[in-house]
Amino acid sequence: MKLFNKKKSDGTEMIGRSMGQETWRRLKKNKGAMMGIAFLILLFIGTALASIFYDYDKDIIGMTRDRFMAPSWQHLFGTDNMGRDIFARVIYGAKYSLFISFGSTLIGLIVGLFLGAAAGYYGGLVDNIIMRLTDIFYSIPYIMIAVVVVSILGTSMSSLLFAMALGTFCNFARIGRASVMTVRDMEFVEAGRAIGLPTWKIILKHILPNCLSAIIVQTTLKVGSNIISASSLSFLGVGITPPTPEWGAMLSDGRSYIRSSGWMCLFPGLAIMLTVLALNLLGDGLRDAMDPKLKR
Amino acid sequence: MFRYILKRIIILIPTLLATSLLIFWAMDLAGGDPVDQILPENATFEQKAALREEMGLNDPFFIRYFRYIGGILKGDMGESYITHRDVFQTFMGRLHMTLLLGGSALIFACIISIPLGIYTALHQNTWKDTAAMIVALFGVSMPNFWLGLMLILLFSLKLGWLPSGGTGGFKYLILPAVTVGLGLAALLTRTTRSAMLDVLRQDYMTTAKAKGASRNRVIYNHGLRNAIIPIITAIGMQFSYVMTGSALAETVFGWPGIGRLVVDSINKRDTPMVTGSIILCCVLMAVINLAVDIIYAFCDPRIKAQYSGKG
Numbered sequence: 001m002k003l004f005n006k007k008k009s010d011g012t013e014m015i016g017r018s019m020g021q022e023t024w025r026r027l028k029k030n031k032g033a034m035m036g037i038a039f040l041i042l043l044f045i046g047t048a049l050a051s052i053f054y055d056y057d058k059d060i061i062g063m064t065r066d067r068f069m070a071p072s073w074q075h076l077f078g079t080d081n082m083g084r085d086i087f088a089r090v091i092y093g094a095k096y097s098l099f100i101s102f103g104s105t106l107i108g109l110i111v112g113l114f115l116g117a118a119a120g121y122y123g124g125l126v127d128n129i130i131m132r133l134t135d136i137f138y139s140i141p142y143i144m145i146a147v148v149v150v151s152i153l154g155t156s157m158s159s160l161l162f163a164m165a166l167g168t169f170c171n172f173a174r175i176g177r178a179s180v181m182t183v184r185d186m187e188f189v190e191a192g193r194a195i196g197l198p199t200w201k202i203i204l205k206h207i208l209p210n211c212l213s214a215i216i217v218q219t220t221l222k223v224g225s226n227i228i229s230a231s232s233l234s235f236l237g238v239g240i241t242p243p244t245p246e247w248g249a250m251l252s253d254g255r256s257y258i259r260s261s262g263w264m265c266l267f268p269g270l271a272i273m274l275t276v277l278a279l280n281l282l283g284d285g286l287r288d289a290m291d292p293k294l295k296r
Numbered sequence: 297m298f299r300y301i302l303k304r305i306i307i308l309i310p311t312l313l314a315t316s317l318l319i320f321w322a323m324d325l326a327g328g329d330p331v332d333q334i335l336p337e338n339a340t341f342e343q344k345a346a347l348r349e350e351m352g353l354n355d356p357f358f359i360r361y362f363r364y365i366g367g368i369l370k371g372d373m374g375e376s377y378i379t380h381r382d383v384f385q386t387f388m389g390r391l392h393m394t395l396l397l398g399g400s401a402l403i404f405a406c407i408i409s410i411p412l413g414i415y416t417a418l419h420q421n422t423w424k425d426t427a428a429m430i431v432a433l434f435g436v437s438m439p440n441f442w443l444g445l446m447l448i449l450l451f452s453l454k455l456g457w458l459p460s461g462g463t464g465g466f467k468y469l470i471l472p473a474v475t476v477g478l479g480l481a482a483l484l485t486r487t488t489r490s491a492m493l494d495v496l497r498q499d500y501m502t503t504a505k506a507k508g509a510s511r512n513r514v515i516y517n518h519g520l521r522n523a524i525i526p527i528i529t530a531i532g533m534q535f536s537y538v539m540t541g542s543a544l545a546e547t548v549f550g551w552p553g554i555g556r557l558v559v560d561s562i563n564k565r566d567t568p569m570v571t572g573s574i575i576l577c578c579v580l581m582a583v584i585n586l587a588v589d590i591i592y593a594f595c596d597p598r599i600k601a602q603y604s605g606k607g
Binding site: 135136139148151224231232254262269 | 310311314315318319322323325326433434436437438439441442445446448449453536537539540543544547548555558559562563565570574577578581582585
């Protein structure tokens with residue numbers, strides 16, 4: 001699957017495009033998805049540049065005398081209770097939100113797909129145990145799981161990642177199970193078994209690629225919702241704690257000064273919303289582009 | 297139908313046992329000596345040891361767990377380490393506040409989203425549809441605690457129309473309910489729209505039109521009745537979201553509900569309160585899910601027939 005392959009050989013052009021090329025061709029026509037991609041690329045570049053240009057100790061967590069300054073040309077987003085430039089903190093903080101949400105989604109994806117595929121493939125007792133386990137995690141509001149986990153492991157980046165992965169894996173377990181079950185009894189799987197392929201290879205190479213589109217769409221949307229979850233936890237004081245410039249932690253800081261300095265609450269929240277919006281636009285676009293029902 | 301409900305309740309028992317074991321184990325791992333929280337700081341080592349023995353904290357894990365479960369079966373969920381109040385009563389004393397908040401949020405969301413979803417589906421690909429969908433997309437992308445802060449900023453601090461927190465009359469409910477409900481409304485609008493679009497493509501819609509049924513009859517009796525199942529499913533799946541949203545909105549608005557109770561108790565390491573509250577939350581979610589399933593049966597005669605057929 002070559003997503004950016006512009007140079008199509010004559011052969012492939014005759015047979016048709018690969019799934020990736022076809023998806024990209026349709027995705028390009030979707031304005032929303034393109035705006036989402038553009039925003040995300042800008043954000044990645046911005047946060048990379050911020051890490052180079054700003055000095056963490058001085059600009060991000062240091063103190064200056066310019067406290068509570070309203071947004072102006074000098075301080076685009078204003079300054080906070082410690083006199084730190086909020087624009088710098090929002091851009092710099094993007095990497096925390098992005099890292100946590102991508103990381104926890106990835107862990108949840110791998111663990112969830114593995115468990116789901118095993119449940120769907122073996123059925124019976126294995127299926128029952130795994131799916132009841134995911135039921136438990138489904139029935140407890142994720143925020144309570146996360147708060148318990150963080151209180152056991154202490155507030156740190158890794159415990160937050162773990163806590164959020166726990167809330168993520170059940171989605172992927174269900175997707176994995178459902179897709180394995182739909183193709184488990186098809187001939188090509190039986191053929192794989194007949195030529196003596198090991199089970200893991202059948203699942204990994206012959207079954208999971210069939211649900212790739214569902215996985216990609218779900219992953220994109222889940223990264224978005226995990227950004228919200230991570231900031232919610234930081235807001236409650238169980239995620240990333242100040243002075244780290246994580247968006248939720250900044251909102252939690254700003255809440256005490258909402259009466260006098262509303263901008264402290266406005267901008268970190270806008271950053272969360274726009275990032276999640278970009279991911280949702282991309283996810284929706286991908287779903288439309290990959291949905292075979294809409295194929296023309 | 298009755299047998300089905302009974303079966304669901306029986307299936308619930310092992311799930312609850314497993315959940316309680318997980319939570320009990322997790323809180324055990326969380327450490328922190330409860331004796332330190334109960335006794336004053338200047339308590340002697342002997343006093344602490346005596347209390348530990350009296351509370352049975354020195355017993356092996358499973359003995360403590362089974363004692364706890366035995367207590368629950370006798371209707372005793374223990375008492376808080378901090379306030380020394382009964383866990384069950386504390387939870388129940390706050391439950392109505394969360395139900396009030398969650399319920400109003402849900403009603404608010406349904407009033408907005410279902411008509412809007414139907415409207416946008418009927419006007420698919422017009423500018424009205426696009427505009428509504430863009431707004432809905434903003435709605436689902438917004439962290440609701442931030443929305444809460446922005447609502448406070450606008451309606452309480454700038455305009456001074458509504459209180460920024462606390463409890464009291466209806467005025468105090470509006471902002472928290474909108475905070476929890478708006479994201480939900482956005483999500484349900486999207487669900488209603490796509491469910492309606494699916495139904496509108498069906499052949500029986502053409503048949504209904506062809507036989508001369510009025511436009512409203514086609515949309516509501518033939519269309520919405522078939523689209524309602526995915527909508528109810530979406531609502532049922534969002535209860536966990538409502539609970540989470542309430543916990544955050546409760547923090548923002550100082551609303552004394554159970555979400556706040558759990559988060560506070562965890563921060564204070566109030567083990568009996570945490571374990572009890574989370575188990576009760578699970579029971580609550582299970583009851584809600586069961587209720588959703590029963591509502592299915594009332595909305596869709598096909599599902600009702602299934603239940604009464606196999607039991």
